[in-house]
Structures are given as structure tokens and as C-alpha cells.
Amino acid sequence: MPEETPQSGLSDNAAGALAYVTIIPAIIFLIVEPYNKSSYIRFHSWQSIFLGIAAFAISFINVIPILGQIIFLIGMLILFVAWLIVLLKALKGERYKLPFIGNLAEKQAGA
Helix, strand or coil: CCCCCCCCCCCHHHHHHCCCHHHHHHHHHHHHHCCCCHHHHHHHHHHHHHHHHHHHHHHHCCCCCCHHHHHHHHHHHHHHHHHHHHHHHHHHHCCCCCCCCCHHHHHHHHC
């Protein structure tokens, strides 16, 4: 279970889930106290950032005619499903690691 933040504000579960909404809350949570003190929130923030980077990287495949567009659509669908899973897991208080991305996030969060 995530440790609770010492001050009033968002719970760790809510902050962890909010980090997945866009990259902006994830960056804010890495900067602002007391959220940057929680390894749970740092983990979800970093995983959100790496998921965004993966989506950005996949978007470049879209320039290849037909095959690139098919790969792009399948890749984005997979990332969308992964995003939904990690968002719901964060709301439940679980630290769900995506393959490869989760290990990077865990290393960055110091968890």
C-alpha cells in the first residue's frame, strides 16, 4: 500500500492516478512537496512520463505508408489499454509495473 502524504491535499492514490491524465501533473508531482516525497507518486509520475515518451515515439511510425499506419494504430491501442490499466491500478493503490517502462520508472523513483 502507498504511504500517505503528511499534509492535507490529494491522497497518494488520487495523485498517482492523476499523474496519468497528462504529462503535466506527473511533472508537477515530481517537483511539488509533499507529493515528491512519496515513492508511490514518484513511481506513477515517472511511469506516466515514460508512457508519454513511448506514445510520442510510436507517432513517428505513422509517416510510413500503410504498414506504418497499421503499426501506429495497433501500438496506440496497446498504449491506451496499458494507460487504462495503470490509471485504474493507481486508483486502487497498486504499483503496477508495465514491461520495461515500469523498471525505468522504478529506478527513477528510487523505489
